[in-house]
Amino acid sequence: MENSWSHKEAKRCKDNPLALRVYSSQLLGREPDLVLHGGGNTSVKTTVRNFFGEEEMILYIKGSGWDLGTIEAAGFAPVKLDILKRMAQLKKLSDSAMVKGQRAAMIDPNAPTPSVEAILHAIIPYAFVDHTHADSVVTITNTLDGERRIREVYGDRVLIVPYVMPGFILARKIYEMTRDLDWSKYDGMILLNHGIFTFADTARKSYAQMIRLVSMAEDYLKRRGAVVKIKKQKSQVDLLTLAAIRWAVARHKGSALLASLKILDKAVSFSNLRNIDSIATRGPLTPDHVIRTKPTPVILKENPVEDIQRFVEKYKKYFKQYAHGQWTMLDPAPRWAVWPGHGLISFGANVQDVQIVSDITDHTIKAIQQAEILGGWKVLSEKDIFEMEYWELEQAKLKKGGKTPLFQGKVALVTGAASGIGKACVLSLHAKGAVVVALDINREVERIFTQKGIVPTVCDVTKKDQIRKAIEAMIQRFGGLDIVVSNAGIFLASENIAQIKTATWEKSLQVNLSSHQLLLQCAIPYLELGLDPTVIVIGSKNVPAPGPGVAAYSVAKAGLTQLARVAALELAPKGIRVNVVHPNQVFDTAIWTPEVLQKRAEHYGISVAEYKTNNLLKVEITSQDVAEMVCALAGPVFLKTTGAQIPIDGGNDRVV
Numbered sequence: 001m002e003n004s005w006s007h008k009e010a011k012r013c014k015d016n017p018l019a020l021r022v023y024s025s026q027l028l029g030r031e032p033d034l035v036l037h038g039g040g041n042t043s044v045k046t047t048v049r050n051f052f053g054e055e056e057m058i059l060y061i062k063g064s065g066w067d068l069g070t071i072e073a074a075g076f077a078p079v080k081l082d083i084l085k086r087m088a089q090l091k092k093l094s095d096s097a098m099v100k101g102q103r104a105a106m107i108d109p110n111a112p113t114p115s116v117e118a119i120l121h122a123i124i125p126y127a128f129v130d131h132t133h134a135d136s137v138v139t140i141t142n143t144l145d146g147e148r149r150i151r152e153v154y155g156d157r158v159l160i161v162p163y164v165m166p167g168f169i170l171a172r173k174i175y176e177m178t179r180d181l182d183w184s185k186y187d188g189m190i191l192l193n194h195g196i197f198t199f200a201d202t203a204r205k206s207y208a209q210m211i212r213l214v215s216m217a218e219d220y221l222k223r224r225g226a227v228v229k230i231k232k233q234k235s236q237v238d239l240l241t242l243a244a245i246r247w248a249v250a251r252h253k254g255s256a257l258l259a260s261l262k263i264l265d266k267a268v269s270f271s272n273l274r275n276i277d278s279i280a281t282r283g284p285l286t287p288d289h290v291i292r293t294k295p296t297p298v299i300l301k302e303n304p305v306e307d308i309q310r311f312v313e314k315y316k317k318y319f320k321q322y323a324h325g326q327w328t329m330l331d332p333a334p335r336w337a338v339w340p341g342h343g344l345i346s347f348g349a350n351v352q353d354v355q356i357v358s359d360i361t362d363h364t365i366k367a368i369q370q371a372e373i374l375g376g377w378k379v380l381s382e383k384d385i386f387e388m389e390y391w392e393l394e395q396a397k398l399k400k401g402g403k404t405p406l407f408q409g410k411v412a413l414v415t416g417a418a419s420g421i422g423k424a425c426v427l428s429l430h431a432k433g434a435v436v437v438a439l440d441i442n443r444e445v446e447r448i449f450t451q452k453g454i455v456p457t458v459c460d461v462t463k464k465d466q467i468r469k470a471i472e473a474m475i476q477r478f479g480g481l482d483i484v485v486s487n488a489g490i491f492l493a494s495e496n497i498a499q500i501k502t503a504t505w506e507k508s509l510q511v512n513l514s515s516h517q518l519l520l521q522c523a524i525p526y527l528e529l530g531l532d533p534t535v536i537v538i539g540s541k542n543v544p545a546p547g548p549g550v551a552a553y554s555v556a557k558a559g560l561t562q563l564a565r566v567a568a569l570e571l572a573p574k575g576i577r578v579n580v581v582h583p584n585q586v587f588d589t590a591i592w593t594p595e596v597l598q599k600r601a602e603h604y605g606i607s608v609a610e611y612k613t614n615n616l617l618k619v620e621i622t623s624q625d626v627a628e629m630v631c632a633l634a635g636p637v638f639l640k641t642t643g644a645q646i647p648i649d650g651g652n653d654r655v656v
Contacts, residue, residue, distance in 0.1 A: 001033070001215040005204055017046040018060055018073055020203040021128065027207060029068025034132040034214065036363060037356045038067050039288060040195065043121040043129045044203070045081060050107065057081040059122050063112025077114035080105045084122035087168075088175040095167040095393050116393065119171035125183055126199035128206040133195040133286045136217035139226075139367040141192045142285065144376040150190055153220045154213070159189040163380060165387055166194070166288070188213050193380050194286060226370040233272060235263035236341045239475040241304060243529035245337065246479035248308045249347055253333035256409030256531045258435060259479025260346045260354045267343040270365045279372060280338050283379035285364045287388040292353075293360055295385050298334040300342075308334065322386040327395060336361050345479070349409050351435060351453045405433025406635055410531060411478045412436045413471070415461050415519060416488035418445040420589030421538060424627035425485045430454050432631055434483065437474045439467075461488045461515040467522045481526040483634045486516045487538040489557075491591045494549035505552050512556035517563055527576050532639060534577040536630050537564040541584030541647065545654035561645065568643035577642040579633050583626045584649030587612055616651025 004027050013019035021044040028042065029035045043061040050056045059081045062068065066075035083105040087093065093101075095116060102114045115121075121129045140149050150160060159181075164173050170191070187209055189197040198209035221227070246259035273279065281296040295318070298311040315332040323329070335357050337345040344361055348354035371377040379385075412429045416422035417438035426438045430453055438449050439459040449456040455477070459470045474481065490511045492504050516537065527533040543561045546554035561580055568578040587597065601611035612620045629648050632638060647655060 001031070001211050001218060003208060003211045004031075005207060010204065017044050017127065017203075018076065020044070021060060021076065022071060022073055024128070024130070024203040024207040025062070025068045025071050028130060028132055028210065029071065032359065032363070033135045034210070035068050036133065036359055037292070038065075039286070040068055040130075040132040041115040041117055041121070042068065042131065043076075043115075043118070045122075045127050048078070048107070056107075058107060059084060059118060061114050061118045061121055063114060065112055075112060077102075077111045077118075078107045079114050079118055079122075080107065081122055084119050088119050088123050088171055090168075090172075093168045093172075095391070098168045099393065116167045117171065119168065120174055123171065123175050123178065124189075124197070124199050126206070127201045128203045129197060129199045130206050130210050131195060131197045132210060132214075133288070134210075134214040134217065135285070135363050135367055136214055136221055137190060137196045138193065138286050139370050140217055140220065140374070141190070141194075142367065142377060142379050143371045143374045144378050146378070147192060149220070149374070150192075153216055154187075154190070156185070157187045158213070159186050161189060161191045163191065163193045163287075163384065165384075165391070167391075167393070221370055221374075224374055226373040228266075228366055228369045230266045231269045232265050233268040235261075235268050235343050237261070237263065237476065238342065239472055240525060240529070242345070243475060243480045243526050245300065245304045245308070245339075245345065246347075247529045247531065248305045249333045249337075250409065250531055252308065252312045253331045253347075255349070255404070256407075256482070257333075257347050257349055257479075258351070258354050258409060258411065260348075260358065261339075261343055261476050261479070262346065262358060263343040263476070266362070266365070268341070270369070271338050271340045271343055273369075276338055276340060279368050279377050280365075282377055283382070283385050285360070285367050285379075287380055287385055289360050289364070290385055290389045291394060292356055293335045293364075295382065295389065296334075297336045297338050297344075297361075300337050300339040300345075304337075304339070318382065318386065322383055323390065327390055330389070347479075349404075350433070406631070407483070408433035410434040410482045411474065411480050412483035412485065412634070413439065413474065413481060413523070414485040414487060415439045415459075415515075416538075417456070418442040418448055421583065421586060421623045421626045422485070422487045423448065424623035425487065425630050426454060428624070428627040428631050429483065429485075429634070435478055437470065439470055439488070461519060462510050464518045464522065467519055471522050471526065475526060480530055481523060482530040482533050484519070484523050484527065484535045485538070485630055485634075486519055486535060488515055488519075489538065491550075491553055495552065496549055497551050500552055508552035508556045509559070512553065513559045513563065516560055520563075520567060524571065524576070527571070528574050530576070532636075533575065534579070534634050534638075535564070535567065535571075536633050537561070537578070537580045538626070538630075539564070539580045539582045539645065541582050541649050541652055541655065543582060543645075544647075545652060565643060572642055577633075577638070579638065579642060580645045581626060581629055581633070582645060582647045582649065583621060584647070584652055585612070585614070586621050586623055586626060588623050613650070615649055616653060616656065619650045621648060621650055 025042040041062040047055045048058050058078045060076040063075050063077040164170050198206050200206035250257050284290050300307050312332040319329045335347050346354045346357040368377045412434045414425045417426050418440035426436050430436050435453045437455045439457050441460045443458050445456040457470050459466045539561050540557040542554040543558050564578050564580045597608050601608045
């Protein structure tokens with residue numbers, strides 16, 4: 001563990017205690033072996049001048065919802081220190097009452113809610129207190145004789161605290177243990193199965209203590225040979241089964257989700273361990289991980305869908321065994337899976353959730369293997385884990401709820417995504433919660449989309465193997481396919497039938513018709529395992545109302561519409577909806593240059609502005625208008641509609 005303290009950076013804090021607290025907190029939070037996704041907390045005690053001009057001792061502690069790696073001064077909740085100390089003296093206090101009391105003791109009502117460990121930080125008699133869930137420390141405690149091994153590492157220089165629930169119970173436990181304690185005898189405090197505390201009167205010293213103590217644990221693991229040796233093993237990638245796994249997990253969760261397959265050597269090697277059924281299902285690395293990962297993963301064998309069903313039934317029994325009162329059961333679906341021979345799967349409602357689960361499982365599988373080398377992986381009891389998962393503070397969050405984005409957990413694919421209608425569809429689907437794979441032959445697509453949850457992919461949709469590779473990469477990354485927006489197209493120079501060049505005719509048919517058939521061929525096997533799967537084809541007004549000089553385009557679009565109609569007939573029994581949108585005169589697309597607009601307006605003897613609104617409703621049609629219609633067709637309003645052709649043209653007298 002490297003000490004990253006910089007005297008130059010620290011000097012910029014100008015001896016301001018809160019600024020130094022922010023700086024050293026970020027150093028801790030940026031090291032994933034210490035802190036993962038919101039874990040750990042830090043504090044500083046300092047004086048501030050109150051409303052009456054009096055000096056008052058305040059504990060600034062990490063606030064709920066902030067991550068140590070990126071925390072700023074605004075992320076620390078200022079709480080009156082004397083009130084926190086008085087709270088520690090209470091014999092009983094529910095955690096919900098504790099949270100209310102802590103908020104009432106804040107000097108800034110707009111600050112975030114203080115950490116549930118604020119009272120514990122308050123009773124440690126040092127200015128700076130650091131708390132992390134250091135992997136090496138927790139790994140050692142999660143062995144058959146963890147407490148003895150911790151004493152081997154640190155001797156009498158750390159205070160060892162048996163595991164109790166975080167919050168008031170933990171604070172009260174330590175208060176009772178330390179009322180007559182000489183804190184100067186200790187370099188830190190180890191909470192078994194939970195984490196490590198260090199403390200000092202300067203930020204630098206407390207941080208250095210954390211690095212030193214964690215390094216001692218890492219050195220101990222190395223000396224005992226607890227080093228994970230990863231064997232190079234090839235994953236047996238089975239993407240259709242992965243899509244079926246995602247479908248089964250989503251069904252039990254009751255909502256759409258993503259499923260990301262990890263096939264790195266460390267993931268495949270772990271999945272192939274001889275005793276994987278036993279070691280992977282004993283519990284999480286630290287109890288706070290259960291909120292993200294459930295108590296255990298599902299182990300997938302010959303029939304993954306049945307394995308998931310058994311996991312769900314076991315989870316329901318687990319809840320029934322330990323639940324009491326008016327508790328609400330969380331959804332019983334797994335959050336990660338061990339798939340022998342294939343790797344690990346992380347499930348989540350969005351890209352961030354999936355990444356969090358993936359990061360946690362990376363650290364967990366390493367700790368499991370290290371602990372096994374030390375004599376055996378042993379975590380908290382099932383009851384302790386349940387109490388953390390169903391902590392009253394977590395139950396309170398359920399009641400608050402929150403609006404879920406329309407397409408959260410859905411996977412969409414859009415072709416012709418680099419401009420116009422395709423680009424608008426990508427952005428609209430993403431804004432409504434979907435992850436989107438954006439295909440385009442134009443390499444600029446990689447520059448256009450940089451948002452998390454949009455995957456720009458250079459792809460020539462007239463080449464089947466390129467489409468197939470793009471879809472396979474998408475399935476491995478997200479687990480399935482639910483929405484296809486078949487949009488790729490070109491508008492070639494106007495040519496009358498007698499003068500149409502063979503190349504013009506064939507190019508139009510290849511891009512505007514055949515490429516869509518290739519896309520459907522590659523996508524259908526995965527759409528069959530999709531969640532409310534749907535295909536939206538971007539047609540054209542030229543289908544019902546063609547014009548002279550555009551036979552190559554109009555015929556291809558008419559063929560595309562007919563392809564969509566047949567697809568609707570064939571795919572309806574599989575639950576896949578296929579609908580067509582017919583836009584007209586969408587002027588913010590690449591084909592409508594100022595020169596083309598001017599020429600067309602002059603042809604009709606009207607101004608450009610009049611030409612843009614030359615429809616029954618006298619409105620201009622934009623790419624965004626088409627994208628909103630696409631999203632509507634992909635959503636619940638049209639859940640029972642297939643084979644429809646919907647114009648979006650402001651009303652065309654030739655069509656009406």
